[in-house]
Amino acid sequence: METLRRIVGDRHVLTRSSELLVYENDALPGYHKRPSLVVLPGTADEVVAVVRALYAAGLQWVARGAGTGLSGGALADDVVLLGLHRLKKIISVDPIARLAVVEPGVVNANLTKAATPFGLHYAPDPSSQTACTIGGNVAENAGGPHCLKYGVTLNHVQAATVVLPDGEIVKLAVPADHEAALDLMGAFVGSEGCFGVALDVTVRLTPNPEGIRTMLADFSSMDDAARATSAIIAAGILPAALELMDQATIAAVEASVYAAGYPTDCAAVLLVEVDGPECGLDDDAAAIAALCRECGARDVRTARDATDRARLWQGRKKAFGAMGRVASHLAVQDAVVPRTRLAPILARIAEIGTRHGVHVCNVFHAGDGNLHPNVPYNADDPDENARVHSAMKEIMELCIAEGGTISGEHGVGFDKLPYMEKLFPGDSLDAMCRLRDAFDPLRRANPGKVVPSHACREWISAPGFGS
Amino acid sequence: MDLGAGVRVMSTVLTPSTTDELASIVRESVAAHRSLAVRGVGSWSLALARASAAATPLSMAKMSGIVEYVPGDLTLTARAGTTLVEIEAATRANGQWCPLLPWGTDDGTLGATFATATTGPFRAALGAPRDIAIGVEFVDGTGAIARGGGRVVKNVAGFDLTRLMVGSWGTLGVITEISMRLRALPAVDSTLVVQCDVEDPAVLARIDAFRRGPYVPLACECIGAAHAMTLGLGEARLLVRVGGNAAFVAESVRRLGELGTVEAHAPELWAHYRERDPYRRHFTDAYATPLAARVKRKFDPHGILNPNVLGEVTS
Ligand SMILES: Cc1cc2nc3c(=O)[nH]c(=O)nc-3n(C[C@H](O)[C@H](O)[C@H](O)COP(=O)(O)OP(=O)(O)OC[C@H]3O[C@@H](n4cnc5c(N)ncnc54)[C@H](O)[C@@H]3O)c2cc1C
Numbered sequence: 001m002e003t004l005r006r007i008v009g010d011r012h013v014l015t016r017s018s019e020l021l022v023y024e025n026d027a028l029p030g031y032h033k034r035p036s037l038v039v040l041p042g043t044a045d046e047v048v049a050v051v052r053a054l055y056a057a058g059l060q061w062v063a064r065g066a067g068t069g070l071s072g073g074a075l076a077d078d079v080v081l082l083g084l085h086r087l088k089k090i091i092s093v094d095p096i097a098r099l100a101v102v103e104p105g106v107v108n109a110n111l112t113k114a115a116t117p118f119g120l121h122y123a124p125d126p127s128s129q130t131a132c133t134i135g136g137n138v139a140e141n142a143g144g145p146h147c148l149k150y151g152v153t154l155n156h157v158q159a160a161t162v163v164l165p166d167g168e169i170v171k172l173a174v175p176a177d178h179e180a181a182l183d184l185m186g187a188f189v190g191s192e193g194c195f196g197v198a199l200d201v202t203v204r205l206t207p208n209p210e211g212i213r214t215m216l217a218d219f220s221s222m223d224d225a226a227r228a229t230s231a232i233i234a235a236g237i238l239p240a241a242l243e244l245m246d247q248a249t250i251a252a253v254e255a256s257v258y259a260a261g262y263p264t265d266c267a268a269v270l271l272v273e274v275d276g277p278e279c280g281l282d283d284d285a286a287a288i289a290a291l292c293r294e295c296g297a298r299d300v301r302t303a304r305d306a307t308d309r310a311r312l313w314q315g316r317k318k319a320f321g322a323m324g325r326v327a328s329h330l331a332v333q334d335a336v337v338p339r340t341r342l343a344p345i346l347a348r349i350a351e352i353g354t355r356h357g358v359h360v361c362n363v364f365h366a367g368d369g370n371l372h373p374n375v376p377y378n379a380d381d382p383d384e385n386a387r388v389h390s391a392m393k394e395i396m397e398l399c400i401a402e403g404g405t406i407s408g409e410h411g412v413g414f415d416k417l418p419y420m421e422k423l424f425p426g427d428s429l430d431a432m433c434r435l436r437d438a439f440d441p442l443r444r445a446n447p448g449k450v451v452p453s454h455a456c457r458e459w460i461s462a463p464g465f466g467s
Numbered sequence: 468m469d470l471g472a473g474v475r476v477m478s479t480v481l482t483p484s485t486t487d488e489l490a491s492i493v494r495e496s497v498a499a500h501r502s503l504a505v506r507g508v509g510s511w512s513l514a515l516a517r518a519s520a521a522a523t524p525l526s527m528a529k530m531s532g533i534v535e536y537v538p539g540d541l542t543l544t545a546r547a548g549t550t551l552v553e554i555e556a557a558t559r560a561n562g563q564w565c566p567l568l569p570w571g572t573d574d575g576t577l578g579a580t581f582a583t584a585t586t587g588p589f590r591a592a593l594g595a596p597r598d599i600a601i602g603v604e605f606v607d608g609t610g611a612i613a614r615g616g617g618r619v620v621k622n623v624a625g626f627d628l629t630r631l632m633v634g635s636w637g638t639l640g641v642i643t644e645i646s647m648r649l650r651a652l653p654a655v656d657s658t659l660v661v662q663c664d665v666e667d668p669a670v671l672a673r674i675d676a677f678r679r680g681p682y683v684p685l686a687c688e689c690i691g692a693a694h695a696m697t698l699g700l701g702e703a704r705l706l707v708r709v710g711g712n713a714a715f716v717a718e719s720v721r722r723l724g725e726l727g728t729v730e731a732h733a734p735e736l737w738a739h740y741r742e743r744d745p746y747r748r749h750f751t752d753a754y755a756t757p758l759a760a761r762v763k764r765k766f767d768p769h770g771i772l773n774p775n776v777l778g779e780v781t782s
Pocket of ligand 1: 065197
């Protein structure tokens with residue numbers, strides 16, 4: 001501890017329980033884990049020194065960005081918490097190469113702000129973008145509404161400097177086309193803080209589109225909205241975003257300060273955006289509107305101007321927040337299913353919700369088949385808590401059975417460990433453990449997350465396992 | 468088989484037809500201290516030439532066929548030995564295409580294209596193999612069968628074995644199955660040849676501006692004079708493909724017209740163009756760093772998979 005104080009300064013090592021309280025949870029509701037202490041380095045050199053000191057002391061640690069993670073990835077159970085939010089420098093923006101180099105604590109939306117003068121933006125846009133950090137985005141391989149067309153974090157990270165848990169500094173980069181080399185950069189993205197700490201990240205910046213058309217289509221059945229989604233994807237038009245909100249979500253949004261003018265009497269709305277150069281944009285928008293109508297849309301309206309568009313989006317981006325107002329807690333779920341199976345799966349989810357007496361609100365990236373069946377509830381009511389958990393478990397198992405996956409963007413963390421063996425039977429989890437062990441042989445970083453340790457053979461056979 | 472004293476007999480090619488069979492071959496190879504040189508259909512001499520001569524050839528040719536293709540999902544899963552020609556035919560019948568279109572020919576296999584992370588002229592617009600792959604099944608150097616990712620287009624469950632396998636040149640595992648995203652064919656797909664002086668820096672700057680958008684083409688390639696001749700393009704040296712709806716393509720053509728005379732060609736031109744890889748692949752000593760060496764030891768502890776191809780473990 002003295003060593004840590006010397007590295008970062010007294011003010012940046014927190015040990016009092018009142019100070020630790022802030023770091024006891026991330027955005028996964030209902031879980032509190034107290035770190036043994038919190039250390040907040042202010043520079044990359046300090047991070048490296050801290051990691052080396054922890055390595056020398058034989059201590060485990062958890063990296064944390066803004067703590068907006070939804071799978072408990074940044075929970076530190078009696079281990080050291082390494083907060084990175086002070087590293088918020090945008091090191092460089094290169095408008096010609098369309099690249100930016102940033103420290104890990106830079107908030108997602110601030111990077112786009114810095115790129116705006118050059119007509120560029122950082123494309124991955126998680127709904128938490130005004131709070132979450134680039135380091136957290138890289139660790140979770142974060143997505144967002146516009147990832148349908150532009151790709152997720154993985155597709156935008158070019159390089160990173162990483163300090164491995166043993167203190168070694170490595171430079172990772174996506175191999176160039178002419179290079180025959182391992183893509184350890186790709187392996188690092190989405191590693192949920194288990195492979196080391198990203199000290200700086202080089203990301204691609206995307207030109208702002210010349211034109212944007214944002215449409216809101218409303219449907220009298222969820223089934224029709226899901227079919228319209230499939231029809232648009234199958235038609236080969238690639239919208240920038242294709243988001244679905246159901247009746248429960250619309251009601252929550254419209255009753256909140258984020259009211260976006262969504263029709264409250266419909267069963268579902270699709271928020272569809274196409275962007276790109278002006279020529280051809282109206283034709284794509286018209287084709288999408290026609291497909292929605294063919295699938296039974298009652299009305300399709302196009303945002304008149306930028307203000308109108310911002311309002312339509314506000315409802316979507318703040319939907320989690322609006323739901324959060326309905327009850328004391330919000331269980332945010334995340335799963336992906338084949339896009340053609342959306343309609344029957346949504347019907348099954350509704351049935352599961354009814355059976356367990358929980359109120360499922362669907363708001364999700366329909367174009368990718370990335371579901372978010374969320375449930376506002378009171379986690380302090382043991383009965384309700386149990387019902388929510390049973391319903392969530394059934395929904396996860398349904399998504400696995402339908403050929404989907406248990407997370408499209410929020411990660412496994414701690415929350416989804418119980419589903420990993422069902423999703424990856426056989427030797428797959430052991431292979432994942434081996435990949436982790438290459439980065440972190442002593443398992444110092446984010447212990448116990450992502451892959452259940454009993455699935456790792458070398459660890460089971462190691463002396464002392466489980467003792 | 469090495470009989471010593473420089474006498475060598477061509478060993479037979481191993482040709483498993485199932486993943487289990489392949490896993491047994493790998494396990495037997497570990498026991499017999501035999502190394503394996505993995506190949507698709509053997510169309511790419513470069514990769515084969517790098518594998519150690521002492522290794523026994525292992526052909527994936529029999530492990531072929533599309534496992535699942537749901538056009539509405541724009542996803543496809545196929546076994547590693549499936550040729551790109553087969554994928555192309557199946558997808559085209561549904562108005563879709565396989566976005567790989569790598570340098571070389573489509574006689575090669577899906578497994579080799581992903582294992583070597585081979586890109587092509589459409590990479591900027593359609594993505595590289597690392598962007599296109601959504602899931603992978605492989606047999607590692609101990610004979611264990613593992614899967615990463617899945618069959619859906621977005622997936623963050625577990626550590627990313629897919630990105631680990633793509634571009635690892637068969638040195639960490641033998642890819643047996645790949646799931647990938649597809650693209651819908653654009654409503655209008657135009658192959659254009661533009662007469663302009665690609666040696667003039669001012670023209671090059673304008674070509675670059677066109678490439679950067681907003682009317683981003685699928686491909687925009689300046690080619691050498693000799694290459695243009697072999698492609699039957701005469702003096703023309705700018706080769707462009709634009710795809711989108713009619714209005715988008717019309718505006719793209721108009722803008723290209725400002726560079727020089729635009730001539731339409733058949734899309735087959737690209738198949739010829741792709742035959743000549745403009746890159747000489749640069750092989751790094753991939754396993755020279757401690758981190759990479761640890762990865763290698765975790766997945767191929769006996770060093771039997773494609774020895775030498777990405778260099779040896781040196782640290
Ligand atoms: C209202 C709301 C809406 C959301 N919407 C979306 C959405 O649309 N799409 C989406 O993908 N996610 C969304 N999220 C989830 C969350 O915002 C993302 O997962 C985000 O990427 C987390 O960033 P963070 O900085 O808060 O990370 P944290 O929660 O602090 O940490 C997350 C993980 O990253 C690791 N980590 C953090 N920094 C580093 C680093 N420098 N090096 C290595 N590991 C590190 C941590 O150890 C942890 O495992 C939402 C969350 C909320 C609360």
